Amino acid sequence: MTTYNDFVIRFANVNGSGSASANGMFAKALFRMGVPIATRNIFPSNIEGLPTWFEVRVSEDRHHGRREGVDLMVAMNAETYAEDVASVVPGGYLLYDNSKGLDRRLFRADITEIGIPIAKLILPEFPDPKQRKLFKNIVYLGALSALINIDFEVITGMVSTQYRGKDELIAPNIHALEIGRGYAREYLDCPLPIQLRRTSGLGDSIMIDGNAAAALGAIYGGATICAWYPITPSTSMAEAFEKHAGQLRTETDTGQRKFAVLQAEDELSAIGIVIGAGWNGARAFTATSGPGLSLMSEFLGLAYFAEIPAVLFDIQRAGPSTGMPTRTQQGDVLLAAYASHGDTKHPLMFPSTPRECFEFAADALDLADRLQTPVIVLSDLEIGMNDNLSEPLTWDDDRRYDRGKVLSREDLDAIEDFGRYVDVDGDGIGYRTLPGAHPTKGAFFTRGTSRDAYARYTEAPEAYTENMDRLLVKWRTAASLVPAPEISGHGHRAGIVFYGSTAMPMGEALERLADDGVQLDAMRIRGFPFSQEVTEFLYRHEFVFLVEQNRDAQMKTLLVNETGVDAAKIVPVLYYGGMSISADIIQESVLDHYEKMRLPRLWAVGRGTRGGTPAMQTVIGRGTPGEDSVA
């Protein structure tokens, strides 16, 4: 049976072998054919010679989370051959270079081998060994075009645009594509039963990674200063900011730039620069990952107490620097929420898509100015570094930046009494002045908390507590300003809560669970402090699953701590292996819980038809109603 646009293909390569550009072309070709895809780079913390994988999930149903099992494995790395063969699903396909004989013991009877003598085909055609190494990748791309029906003109067109200006590279690349394609057509059964077809469903979608989108959001949101220190997976955000700002913010006549990017000496300096700029009213941000966030903690505390706007993007990764720095995780939630000493907490934003990375970046700059405090956007490697389908980015030209409560020279002239930390409006946010604003009014010495509402030095206990209590008023204001949760489904006894990149497999997981008789209301948390809606969702349900990618259920801790919800009500669904969480894991964990607790399942009438009639009936119940509470 032929299926269209529904498979997982994985390329197993050695890093530094030039596979990235071939694999990138593969993905882009599918996108240009209108085929919905999600891509994933699985790479080591190494520059050359170690295994790397590139996975593309092709799904016309737009299931873009990771799915376990590979339908078509392009096994180009002898070193990982055994595990690559093992990861193919029964009935799947294995494309490999059969120029040299391979260990027969690894072959499986339940999959189809597709051997192509890539090295042999290339040898007579390209004399230069370096070229031979690079063109191996292009040959398998050519073969795939025949095997799964990639539009050949789309690929050749891409080769021509990619090497425009280096025209001497176009002909050999196309030749390599033709070698692969020619061999497949002559000697193999083409196309395979899993194949592609053009669709028009992608409309005006784009393919973009979250870091590039966030960088663009920072540019649109008016950031002028980016201070950073290289750390995977955040580096590409700072680099994208520099690249796009260079194009968008350079004055054509003078060549002068309306932005500054500083690669600082470390993360302490990076956040210090951001805070120094924020103190002076320029919009500034830094991008980092877990270890960098740890280093920034002291400064984040000062900015919280001194009430300086700052924006920080934490593109999360797994563990310490010798953890799995090139793998994804949601392990910085608690660190980010409470970073620093004393009583500190910071507004967080959790984007789930590249488009949200763009929007939240711009919104974070407004929010930090409005709240006069550091705002942390918690993205991760999964969203940040992988090219994903996205709605196009949009900007409302009528939008004005919210610079918050900053008094101008004229404002200062008009007021009698200025107190930096006086809560004039009752929202916990005082009015601030910038250095240089006024010759005689509004200047003050910024420091932590050893001061009164007029920023005068004091260590009086009342002044300290009064200030800390006002910061709580501000915290409540923040709850109404951070992005609201996205809630779907209504009236079910149980819910499922998730955030950030965990949203990617969630649609698919929920569909599968509905087919399994588990109907759940869903809530995607998008901001911290939690709004009333978040709290109500937790209280409204008998129990909720909380899906996240860390070991200690950090969001659960945060929810229990901040909303007072009964911890026993929250059932963690956790994955922390460094790959992104898959629909399979979510589905299995939820079903396991239903089984273990003997919870009844409900099927919609007309089982298996998604979105079928809303009438429900109990079909199977391993337990009886009343027994199904969760311990």
Add this chain to the structure above:
Amino acid sequence: MTFVAKPRVHHPLLPTNEIGLTRRDYEGLVSTLCAGCGHDSVSAAIVQACAELAIPPHLFAKVSGIGCSSKTPSYFLGNSHGFNSVHGRMPSVATGANLANRELYCIGVSGDGDSASIGIGQFAHIVRRRINMLYIVDNNGTYGLTKGQFSATNDKGSTSKKGVPNLYEPIDLVSMALQIGASFVARSFSGDKTQLVPLIKAGLLHRGFAFIDVISPCVAFNNHNGSTKSYDYLRTRGASVVTADFIAAGEEITADYAPGEVETVHMPDGSQLRLRKLDTSYDPHNRAHALEHVLEAQQEGEVVTGLLYVDPDASDCHEILDTVETPLNALGEEELCPGSDALERINASFR
């Protein structure tokens, strides 16, 4: 602790500067440091220098780290914004402040603990970045605020108040600044206002990174016989190489200096810095020579003070980054937001 505001009533006979302000307009709160603390003399020198330069006080931005020295921005330029930041990290805050608003005169005050220990990385890197600012270290060879521990600038063999000798080699911030490329490097002594005030003025007008290491005795913990940062030690062992006499573009300020060769340095804003060489062989434009001079004096147990090096044509970080003349913090949506049409083109580049 209560804070004491100084009476703002001006004495009718107080002299005014070119913009009609008196010394009082450049002062801050009454200091809460120990009586006799060298840091207070540095603050007083800053007040005098700024008043003499006749720069409107609100155009200064004061930044500091943590320590007795870092508290001092409270005690000068009360009409300027200041930021008492975190220990050792003032340079990064200064960098951000200067990137955001290049029109402000940025004064950083730090301590030897702040800059030579916890903050040595930030110190080194702000020098490299050539941030346009005046960076003063109130160097007392001790951690004043945490009560007298040795700092990294303390000479090996010098003793603490209790007589315990320092066992480790000292770090000399002046040599370091010279080596990493600071374009204005000076050393002075808090008790020598005649030398310090012109240096501060010159440092403030220097475009690029200006560094002054001011030996500033701590009367509470490091002003005893065993210390090489005490008043007595400096008075007897300090060797001044170059005295800077600053002359603003307009009126000439004359000072009663020891005679000697005079060299005029043209500052970027058109004003002039006159260097009075006590040692005629000394050339403040030669970095290698400056370094050699400092090291040789160190061997002799002498502290060279004065303007050791200046590059009057130095560039600053904004020049390196090629940023627009308008301060970045003054740009609005029109200048910063590329708009929806540009976004359409960006979208197309991702298809």
